[in-house]
Amino acid sequence: MTGGQYLAATYAVVFVVVLAYVAIIAAKLARLQRETSELVELARARRPEPRVAERVTRETTSRA
Amino acid sequence: MGAALVLALLVAPEDANQGISQRIFYIHVPIALTAYFCFGLGAVKALLLLWRGDSRHDLESYVAVHQGTIFGALTLVTGSIWAKASWGVWWTWSSNQLVLFLVLFLFYCAYFMLRFSIEPGPRRERSSAVYALFGVVLIPVSFLAIRLAEDFIHPTVFTRDGPQMTGTMFATFCVSWVAVTFLAFVLYRVELFGKRLDVDLRELREALR
Numbered sequence: 001m002t003g004g005q006y007l008a009a010t011y012a013v014v015f016v017v018v019l020a021y022v023a024i025i026a027a028k029l030a031r032l033q034r035e036t037s038e039l040v041e042l043a044r045a046r047r048p049e050p051r052v053a054e055r056v057t058r059e060t061t062s063r064a
Numbered sequence: 065m066g067a068a069l070v071l072a073l074l075v076a077p078e079d080a081n082q083g084i085s086q087r088i089f090y091i092h093v094p095i096a097l098t099a100y101f102c103f104g105l106g107a108v109k110a111l112l113l114l115w116r117g118d119s120r121h122d123l124e125s126y127v128a129v130h131q132g133t134i135f136g137a138l139t140l141v142t143g144s145i146w147a148k149a150s151w152g153v154w155w156t157w158s159s160n161q162l163v164l165f166l167v168l169f170l171f172y173c174a175y176f177m178l179r180f181s182i183e184p185g186p187r188r189e190r191s192s193a194v195y196a197l198f199g200v201v202l203i204p205v206s207f208l209a210i211r212l213a214e215d216f217i218h219p220t221v222f223t224r225d226g227p228q229m230t231g232t233m234f235a236t237f238c239v240s241w242v243a244v245t246f247l248a249f250v251l252y253r254v255e256l257f258g259k260r261l262d263v264d265l266r267e268l269r270e271a272l273r
Contacts, residue, residue, distance in 0.1 A: 003085035006149035010088045010142045011069075014095070017138055018247070025254055032261050039265065042272050 068236075068243035076236040085149035090236055092146055094244035096139040096165070100203050102132030102248060103172060107200035110193035122189040123263070125196055127256045129175055131248055136169040164206040171199050 001009075072090035079086035109125035112118065143162070144154045157163060175195050182188040229237070 001149075003083045003149055006085050006145050007073075007087050010091060010145045011073075013141050013145070014091055014138055017134070017141075018251075021134060021251065025251075025258060028258050028262075029254075032258065032265060035265050035269075039268055039272060046272070 065243045065247060068240040071236040071239050076233050077230060082150055085146065088142060088146040088149070090240040091244075092139065092142040093237065094241040095135050095142060097241060098244050098248045099132050099135035099139050100207065101245070102128050102135055102252075103168070103196075103203055104200060106132060106196045110196035113189060113193045114197075119186070119189055122192065123259050124256060125193060126179065127252055127259060129172055129196055130255065131252050133169070133172050133176075135248065136165070136172065139165065140169060161206065164202070168199070168202045168206050171202060175199065 068090070072087055076087065076090065078084060106125045106128035109121045109128055113121035113125060143165075147156065147162075148154050155162065175192065178195055179188060179192045182191055
């Protein structure tokens, strides 16, 4: 191998490692985004709908 | 980073002795210095954790050590390629700086084994912090080894008389160093953000169950 090829190999190794690192971080952030969406759905499912809540409040007030 | 690449590959003059392979210097040395800096940062954050007891420093210390290990691996690989180009061998055990850097790297690799062998909690945080602090002792030893042992295999570029290179070469080195440090800083912030988000989401999931 010539000096130029060693030089190219060095910069290529650094580029590939940084690229792989960024790809791993990006995959992890995408997973976290999916998890956040799941948790938002879970929180929405647990919260009673506003109309139902209003009806319950109205009925309670009229009984009183 | 682009400016550093242009300067290192096109603008900086070619070395009279080593030729084109000397340009590896502009990526190898900044990466090595960044690895030292990351290990040092990990130790500082570990000290803050032990001193103040604030567990947010645990993640910061972990991410810094993680970055340092990645840059340490890159230092070993780029150094090995440069050694093959310059000395004709991939590795030599007779160079104290090489061996001490390898010891430093392996020491911090063991940090992850220790960390992940303990259940998450204050005990793991404290044990990891103490280990990260011990490792920082190896940094000046590794850095100064070449001067202390009068090792003639690994070149000494920065002496008491200043950098042993031309002004353009030194400027290229400085730009490359700033670029690699900035890259490490950005990667550190992104990884830390991801880790913190992961912890928060786990807590939120537990709270919603």
